[in-house]
Amino acid sequence: MKRFLILITGLLLTVGAALLTTNDVHGGFLKSGNPALDEAAAPYNNFASCVKCHDGEAVNDGGGSMEVSGLPSAYTPGQTYPITVTLQQTGAIDWGYEFTVLDAAGNAAGFLTNPDSNSQIRTSGALEFASHKSGGTFEGTFHGPVSWTVDWTAPAAGTGVVEVYAAGNAADDDDGRSGDSIYNAALAAVEDGVANDEASAIIQVDFPNQLTGSAFNELVRGTDSLRTMVRVRNHAAAADTYTVVSRVRLPNGSFFPTSGWLTTDQLTLAAGESGNVDIVQAVPAIAPLGSYQLQVMVGFPPATLVTMDTVDFDIID
Numbered sequence: 001m002k003r004f005l006i007l008i009t010g011l012l013l014t015v016g017a018a019l020l021t022t023n024d025v026h027g028g029f030l031k032s033g034n035p036a037l038d039e040a041a042a043p044y045n046n047f048a049s050c051v052k053c054h055d056g057e058a059v060n061d062g063g064g065s066m067e068v069s070g071l072p073s074a075y076t077p078g079q080t081y082p083i084t085v086t087l088q089q090t091g092a093i094d095w096g097y098e099f100t101v102l103d104a105a106g107n108a109a110g111f112l113t114n115p116d117s118n119s120q121i122r123t124s125g126a127l128e129f130a131s132h133k134s135g136g137t138f139e140g141t142f143h144g145p146v147s148w149t150v151d152w153t154a155p156a157a158g159t160g161v162v163e164v165y166a167a168g169n170a171a172d173d174d175d176g177r178s179g180d181s182i183y184n185a186a187l188a189a190v191e192d193g194v195a196n197d198e199a200s201a202i203i204q205v206d207f208p209n210q211l212t213g214s215a216f217n218e219l220v221r222g223t224d225s226l227r228t229m230v231r232v233r234n235h236a237a238a239a240d241t242y243t244v245v246s247r248v249r250l251p252n253g254s255f256f257p258t259s260g261w262l263t264t265d266q267l268t269l270a271a272g273e274s275g276n277v278d279i280v281q282a283v284p285a286i287a288p289l290g291s292y293q294l295q296v297m298v299g300f301p302p303a304t305l306v307t308m309d310t311v312d313f314d315i316i317d
């Protein structure tokens, strides 16, 4: 019921906005000159991304790719690094992106400067966002790859792990929200010169019910799937093979499965390399309603845990 109310409210707001203004909901410019902020697929905002509006298909399902590069495996505090977002997809012809850099607690990490001629830097609260700007969407460039670069200056010593969260749109240039494919990506760096875990893990989730204006971590039982992308980066000096396992904590505190793991994957990563494990789990109709936690652990069996990440979600009707 709650979802229907939200859906109706969302529809009314959308219709109202269309009547009152032009169809440029990014504000001020046609052709999406200003993508909304706080949509970089970061955990503090339930991984809200451009898919809230450009919702034709699931995130990362368009057959193309998005990559974040330039962030070293270990950063030197105070040093400046160019960070590049690259998008490509066969058939796409108009492009956009957004990223922010956070510490492990979700606070801004370092600062952004020197946007290239297709980019801009804006703030939302205490966070900084790099994004494309008006005229910076590579309109007419078929298939890509296209890329944008913004400098990031690393924070002071003692900050620890930092994480770039990014969302991008490989669009069809119809000046609308349909026919576009949204991508999410994330990349972590550890702080050089301090003791670090040998690998880091970042979870991003494509929550399917992210309607315009809101960000939810809710999944409808019997209908939705938990679509999780786990980014693992090897911060060691040599290649290694990691085992990535997951399990779910149920509302009553017990785990599913009761022993062993929901998924088990292996990733072999060169030094500094980052790789993905995708975990897609349909929510069964008999799942109890309430608060859940997905736990993803990276390590070496049988008993060496290197790092872990978790994400909370609710199962609703």
Ligand code: HEC
Pocket: 023, 024, 025, 026, 029, 030, 031, 032, 033, 035, 036, 039, 040, 049, 050, 051, 052, 053, 054, 094, 095, 096, 097, 098, 137, 167, 168, 169, 171, 172, 173, 174, 175, 176, 177, 180, 212, 213
């Ligand atoms: C609140 C709804 C909303 C959100 C959120 C949103 N967009 Fe859009 N976007 C639109 C609408 C409406 C249009 C068409 C009108 C226009 O061009 O401004 C559009 C158009 C675009 C286009 C041109 C598409 C084409 O086919 O011509 C790009 C590129 C784009 N958006 C990028 C982004 C990116 C990148 C994000 C996330 C960081 C994002 N948008 C988030 C509503 C949204």
